Every structure is written in C-alpha cells, then in structure tokens.
Amino acid sequence: MKTRKLLTLTKKKDIPIKRQFLVNYTLLFIILLLIGVVTLIANTLYVESMYEDVDQEYLLELYEDIELEGLEEAFLNHEFPDHAYLETISKNYTVVQQYNSPNEAGYQYELNDFLIEIDHYDTDLFIPDNGEYYLLLYLPVERFFLDVFLFTVLFFTICLLFILRWYVKRTSTQIIEPVEKLLNGVDSITKGNYETEIQFQANRELNQLKENINRMAAKIGEEISLKERSELLRKQLILDISHDLKTPLMNIQGYAETLSQFPSLSHEERQQYSSIVIANSTKANRLIQDLFDLSQLDMGTSRISLENHNLTETFRTIFSSFVDELEAKGIHYDVEIPDDLMTVKLDVHLFERALTNILHNCIAYGGKLLAVSLREDDKQAILTIEDKGIGIPKDYHEKVFEPFIRVDESRSTYTGGTGLGLAIAQKIIAQHHGIIQIDPDYTEGCRFVIIFPLSAES
Structure with missing residues (x-):
C-alpha cells in the first residue's frame, strides 16, 4: 500500500483572501507611515548631532578655544564640515588669520561686502566685549542640506528594505507558498500519483x-x-x-x-x-x-417488489422446507424464532433465494449441527445462522461473498455448488437494504449475521 505524500505548511488563520489583502495593504500603509515618522526623528537627531545651533554662547566658546589652541585645532575639535572655514578680522575688517578660507591673511573686506552673506554660506559674526579682533564663521548651507538629504534617503531606504523583506516573507507564507504547494500537488496528481495529499492551512x-x-x-x-x-x-x-x-x-x-x-x-x-x-x-x-x-x-435489472411482511412467519415457512433434508442427512438443528411481530419490507421470492443459498452452504460445510435465531434490537431484525463445521478463515470473510470464491484451494465441486450462491445472497440482501457478514469472533464453525431494518409498522 502506498503512503500518501504530505505537502505541509505552518497553520494559519482561515480568513478570506479579500480580507487578507485588505489587512496586508493596511499594514503596509501603517508601516510606511511609521518609517516616515522614524526617519523624521532620526533626521532631527542627526542634524542636532552634526550641526549644533550656532548662537552667541557657542561662538564665545569657539572664540575662547581659538585663543587657547589656534584656528586649526578649534576647527577640528568642533567637527565643522569640510567646506566650512574660520577667519579672525581686525576692527578695520582686514583678515588677520584664517583656516580653510579662500581669503588669504591681509584680505580687506568692504563694509558692504562684509555685511552681505556669501552665496551658499551662512555667515556668523562674533564681536567680543574685550578683544582685538572679530570672529567670522562660514558654514556651507548647500553642503548642510546635501548631508541631511543623503542621510534621510539612506536611513529610509535601509528601513524600507528590512520592512519589505519581512512583508514579502509574510505575504509569501500566506499566499505564495500555499499556491506553490497547490501547483506541486496538481503536477504530482497529473503524473498519476493520485495518492498525493496536499496539506496546509491558509486562507x-x-x-x-x-x-x-x-x-x-x-x-x-x-x-x-x-x-x-x-x-x-x-x-x-x-x-x-x-x-x-x-x-x-x-x-x-x-x-x-x-x-x-x-x-x-x-x-x-x-x-x-x-x-x-x-x-x-x-x-x-x-x-x-x-x-x-x-x-x-x-445491473439492477432484476424485478424486486418490496412489501411489508412478518419476518418471523416468513423465515419459519422457509426453514420448514429444509427440515426433511436436515433429518435425512442426520444434521441436528436448533431454531429460536420469537412469536413477536417483526415487519420488514421483503420480496419474498428473492429473500427465499438468498436464505436457501446460505442454508445450503451451511448444510454442505457445517457438520452435524445447525442453529438459527431471530431477534429484534434497536429497530433492526438480526438473523443468525451458525454451524459447527470447518468454518471460514478470517482472510476470506469479505472475499467469500465474491463470485466463484471457495475456501478450498482445489476448487472442489463435490458439494454441487456453483460458487455463486453467497454472492447472489449478498446482492439480494443489499437490495433489501440489509447487510450480511461473518462473525469474526465465532470460532466453532461459521456464523452468518444478517441485519434488516424494521419497517415503521413494526
């Protein structure tokens, strides 16, 4: 027997696909919104860390650092952008010292030029209360916005990639993997592997x-x-x-x-x-x-006319026709048929044919004792026919109702049977909506158990 192949996936909630798509798209929208908020917060933190607010206190601190360490050291310690520069200006607007500036020492500013901020630069002038020179700080505005833009794009892209990877994996688990399992299963089935069973829980x-x-x-x-x-x-x-x-x-x-x-x-x-x-x-x-x-x-072409009959009387009449044969062959019989009415829908002619085949089988192989009983149980009539003969092996309990099945391997026909009697009996009983089976627990011979549904008139 072939083992059924299992194509499995992790168990998921059973919800409609339309609702699943709505949930996924809503979740994606919320995630993108959250990424935007997180990016904005990260951008603010970055700007604050890279570009401190330039106020008078900050310029005073820078001025003091220059006096102690010089322009270059102060510039590097404050981590200004590469394109920023520092200048110290005398009171007559002449460049005294500079670092990273395009203006050499001795450069003379005009008052009007000095007061106008240079293109692409943010100019901060610090005039100390007591000092010989002024301090000019030039910060590149364009570079500032470029750094912030690059940081924002990079941060947003990295977050988006991680989220999309998770989202694609989630979507794949919910829809794509089940579809792949279906395709693989159908492909296996089309190749003739009908024992394949597709297993997963999805939408x-x-x-x-x-x-x-x-x-x-x-x-x-x-x-x-x-x-x-x-x-x-x-x-x-x-x-x-x-x-x-x-x-x-x-x-x-x-x-x-x-x-x-x-x-x-x-x-x-x-x-x-x-x-x-x-x-x-x-x-x-x-x-x-x-x-x-x-x-x-x-083929279902045999004529069958089911009418209500008293099963006890019908069976008693049929069995009485076997008494002479049983006595002639020296077979003892024990009959237990109640007097109670048991109404069953029967075609008497076909029912007699079925019972005759079963009784002939018991007479041929059943030894010297035949016992029959009829009883009612849970709106069913249960007819039992048993003998003390050679019995039927359990392997044959189902096969014996197939045509030409005989327990003896040599297929001996010394009893005169055709090998079709039990097959015909089983077909007739099935047409009466009943069942016939061999009791597997009976080991002293063979016991046939026939069950018919009682009619509503019982």
Whole structure:
C-alpha cells in the first residue's frame, strides 16, 4: 500500500483572501507611515548631532578655544564640515588669520561686502566685549542640506528594505507558498500519483481549493482502483466460468459420444450414462442460470417488489422446507424464532433465494449441527445462522461473498455448488437494504449475521 505524500505548511488563520489583502495593504500603509515618522526623528537627531545651533554662547566658546589652541585645532575639535572655514578680522575688517578660507591673511573686506552673506554660506559674526579682533564663521548651507538629504534617503531606504523583506516573507507564507504547494500537488496528481495529499492551512479560498483537489485526487484514485479491480475480477470471472463449465461439458460430450458410437451397450449402461449426461447438463444449466441472476442483480435489472411482511412467519415457512433434508442427512438443528411481530419490507421470492443459498452452504460445510435465531434490537431484525463445521478463515470473510470464491484451494465441486450462491445472497440482501457478514469472533464453525431494518409498522 502506498503512503500518501504530505505537502505541509505552518497553520494559519482561515480568513478570506479579500480580507487578507485588505489587512496586508493596511499594514503596509501603517508601516510606511511609521518609517516616515522614524526617519523624521532620526533626521532631527542627526542634524542636532552634526550641526549644533550656532548662537552667541557657542561662538564665545569657539572664540575662547581659538585663543587657547589656534584656528586649526578649534576647527577640528568642533567637527565643522569640510567646506566650512574660520577667519579672525581686525576692527578695520582686514583678515588677520584664517583656516580653510579662500581669503588669504591681509584680505580687506568692504563694509558692504562684509555685511552681505556669501552665496551658499551662512555667515556668523562674533564681536567680543574685550578683544582685538572679530570672529567670522562660514558654514556651507548647500553642503548642510546635501548631508541631511543623503542621510534621510539612506536611513529610509535601509528601513524600507528590512520592512519589505519581512512583508514579502509574510505575504509569501500566506499566499505564495500555499499556491506553490497547490501547483506541486496538481503536477504530482497529473503524473498519476493520485495518492498525493496536499496539506496546509491558509486562507479560506485556498483551503477550499486544497480540499477539493484532495477529494478529486482521492476520487480519481479510487475510481482507477475500482476499474483495475473490476477488470481483474472480470478476467478471473471468465477464467472461473471456463473452469467450472469445462468439466460438466466434457462429461456431457464424452458420454454422449459413447452412447452414440456404441449401440451395443446394455440397457443398464445406457441408463447410467444418460443419468451422468443429465446430471452434468443440470449442473451446467444451474451455473449459467446463477450467472444470469447475478448479472441481473449487478445491473439492477432484476424485478424486486418490496412489501411489508412478518419476518418471523416468513423465515419459519422457509426453514420448514429444509427440515426433511436436515433429518435425512442426520444434521441436528436448533431454531429460536420469537412469536413477536417483526415487519420488514421483503420480496419474498428473492429473500427465499438468498436464505436457501446460505442454508445450503451451511448444510454442505457445517457438520452435524445447525442453529438459527431471530431477534429484534434497536429497530433492526438480526438473523443468525451458525454451524459447527470447518468454518471460514478470517482472510476470506469479505472475499467469500465474491463470485466463484471457495475456501478450498482445489476448487472442489463435490458439494454441487456453483460458487455463486453467497454472492447472489449478498446482492439480494443489499437490495433489501440489509447487510450480511461473518462473525469474526465465532470460532466453532461459521456464523452468518444478517441485519434488516424494521419497517415503521413494526
């Protein structure tokens, strides 16, 4: 037996795909909004860390640092941008010292030029209360905005990449992976692996699609198995029919040729050979008739008329016709049939045919004791027929109701059976909405258990 393949995913909530998309898009919008807020906060912190507010206190601190350390050291200690520069200006607006400035020492500012800020630079002038020179600080405005812009873009991009990676993984788990599992499962099924079973938990529509595909695959696999089994049974049936018809037909042909070719046979010999021909003809005809009846039952073309009947009286009448045969063969019988009314829908003729086949089987193989009982239990009529014979192995409890199944491997027909009796009985009982089975717990012989639903009039 093949093991069913499992294609599994982590269990997820069963919600509609439309709602899932709405949740995902809403979540993405909120995430992008949060990224924007976080970027704005990070940008503010960056600006504050890289570019401190330039006020008079700050310029005073810078002025004092210059006096102690010089322009270059003060510039580097305050971590000014590369394009910024410092100048010390005399009171007549002449450059005394400079660092990183395009103006050399001795450069003379005009008053009007000095008061106008240079393009792309933010100019801060510090005039100390007591000092020989003024301090000029030039900060590049364009570079400032470029640094801030680059930081903002870089921070936003990194955050967005991490979030999108998480979002894509989430979406993949919810939709893409189940779809891939479905595609792989369908591909496996199209290759004939109908035992494949797709397993995952995702959105409602994908779960329904998965269940429908699994049911379809199981149904196709079942139909193919039934078709293969039916084909095998058909071939076996042809073989069995040929086998069972071969012996009687050969006997008929042989003894008929003997009667025809030897006219000098005595009257007693002719009678003996004629009896053999008749017996084999009867057996062949019975086999053909059973095959015809079984075919009708299989095709549903046999006429069945179910009417309410008292099962206790019907069974008592049928069993009474076997009493003489049982006594003639020395078989003891024990019958327990209640007097209570048990109304069951029956076709009496077909029901008698089914019981006759079962009783003949018990008489042929059941030894010297036959017990039958009828009882009511939970709106069901339960008929039990048991014997003390050779019994039926458990491996044959289901097979015995198939055509031409005999427990004896040699297929001996010394009992006169056709191998179709129990198969016909099972078909008839099924048409009466009943079931027949062999009790697996009974080990002293064979016990048939037949169950019929009681009619509403019981």
